[in-house]
Amino acid sequence: MSETCTISEGSLKAPTRHPVDWRNPDFYDEGKLDAELRRVFDLCHGCRRCFNLCDSFPRLFDMIDATESGELHDVGSDRFKPVVDACTLCDLCFMTKCPYVPPHDFDLDFPHLMLRYRAIEHRKGRTPLAIRELTKTDRNGKLAALAAPVANWASDTGNMLTRPALEAVAGVHRDAHLPRFHSKTFALRAESDGLTPNRKAPAFGRKAVLYATCFVNYNNPSIGTAARAVLAHNGVETEVVYPACCGMPQLEQGDLAAVSDRAAKVAGELAGWIDRGYDVIALVPSCALMLKFEWPLIVPKDAPHRTSVEKLAAHAFDISQYVVDIARNAGLAPGLKPLPGGVTLHLACHARAQNMGPKAAEMLRLIPGVDGKAPDVKVVERCSGHGGSWGIMTENYEVALKIGKPVATQALKQSKAFVASECPLAGAHIAQGMERLGKDAPQPPAEFETLHPIEIFARAYGLAG
Structure with a gap:
């Protein structure tokens, strides 16, 4: 019988995380990894609170239930890999479901255990x-x-x-949506957009660097253009800086040395801006999560760039978080107008994992409602199922749509003019799920669009689209 039946459930203390000790030889000891996998999987088996978060947990529980004893000790370690492969590192089990995360005595961190498994696989040359x-x-x-x-x-x-x-x-599924590319990146567009901060706005005097992120820079510059326009309208002086990708795609593969190298390059450049009085805003939540939380856990304490990483983590914001901060502490510039049709807002997993509250929802609710009513914003707090590069692969695509089906179902049912997600990849994936459901369900309005919340906010200001 699992330990969870004999020890009191949950912790009253705030969750914390241990550094990822990837330079320690013990980290790559396969015997010690297997022992930890068995300890954690047995705890998960006894609890099962995460059964509906992603496919890792159903795979684990089905595998155990199929044994004669119904216990983990009858499952061979050679069958663990599908459980690991299904983890998208969304962090929702750690941040929203698991009662046994540290400082609880069980000391359970499922996503970082999956990361350790992948780091060993990567070191052995098994990353495809x-x-x-x-x-x-x-x-x-x-x-x-x-x-x-x-x-x-x-x-x-x-x-x-x-x-x-x-x-x-x-191995990319032929039906999976892939991001489009632009010949003129966001960084190049910002050099010639001529935007200047509104000197009469309440937030005049603030300065912020927009960390473009690879997705906004190459695939969706309109997110960055909207953010820059909204901030300028509110008096914020902005600069666009993009030294390199944050390394989230490499984190998903377990290539922790590459992530640390990216942190050195990006934090090294952004730290100089912080010293000059600039805040740092990441335009995609996965990248904000890396800057705020993952890099400080991955970059070794004795690394030359450790100070820059810690400084950046203390001064980094998600774009929605930053706009809400302006609203709370300075007040927003006037000009917001109602947007008829309403918004279905998907809260991205990596925004929720930042433990900052539903900032995108708070931001959109600053837009006036139609005819004096409250803003029509319906929030969906479920994983979209996309999981970065995970959801586009042939072996995962149908599973990804299945995981995201509750989000797509709610979006169809609510039938708003906009479906918004802080994660642009999730937004496109949800739209595909809605199209799939549309064969047997009502279709959204003809003017339906999938946008980032900051793009909707810019439209409410009359600044974009």
């Missing part, structure tokens, strides 16, 4: 070549920008010439 190449976001973004129309033609889901070939060669 296709994944390693697909997630080189800076290289791919720069190359695709040179021929963006061709790259977008080739990646379109309707292209029956290239998408089956991509599926065969790289």
